[in-house]
Amino acid sequence: GENVEQHPSTLSVQEGDSAVIKCTYSDSASNYFPWYKQELGKGPQLIIDIRSNVGEKKDQRIAVTLNKTAKHFSLHITETQPEDSAVYFCAASEDDKIIFGKGTRLHILP
């Protein structure tokens, strides 16, 4: 079955700097890659997703890239703000079963 690895587990960046989270997946059949943000005591919230027919997608300060050959995908957050502090999960899916990484705790330092 699918396995998703996510790095780093914890990331601290200065406010205004960029943050990058990287993931790898194992199943070449996976074709959908969502990213979720989870704040303390809340459910995961979708922030951006990408499908396997594109290599990059951008939404304001957030961008995702996908390298199908290497089975890598990454989340880039630019101009980080205090409200970006949360746990971020990458995930991969071929069908309706989403397989999540273990998460990255992002701290935005003042």
Added chain:
Amino acid sequence: GAGVSQTPSNKVTEKGKYVELRCDPISGHTALYWYRQSLGQGPEFLIYFQGTGAADDSGLPNDRFFAVRPEGSVSTLKIQRTERGDSAVYLCASSISGGGETQYFGPGTRLLVL
């Protein structure tokens, strides 16, 4: 509009007891999912409903876990003979039609088995 709602938000029970967790999906969403999230981990898939039927229950850990969705809307996750290892956050999600469409998550039910 209203998002996915889950009740109760917190549940404390004793080992060996039976619990029911409820999920109300977004109105009109035909697909419903249950995940379990242990502390410090990502959500793990349990079961997926398309309408009233369980399309994929491969994530249910054992036969103590069962879920229903009798009218194709509200779903109930049932856990029999609870064990301390069942303590986790149980998340419900829904999507408009399944088939890889975006899944929207509820706030979860935090289950603690003493």
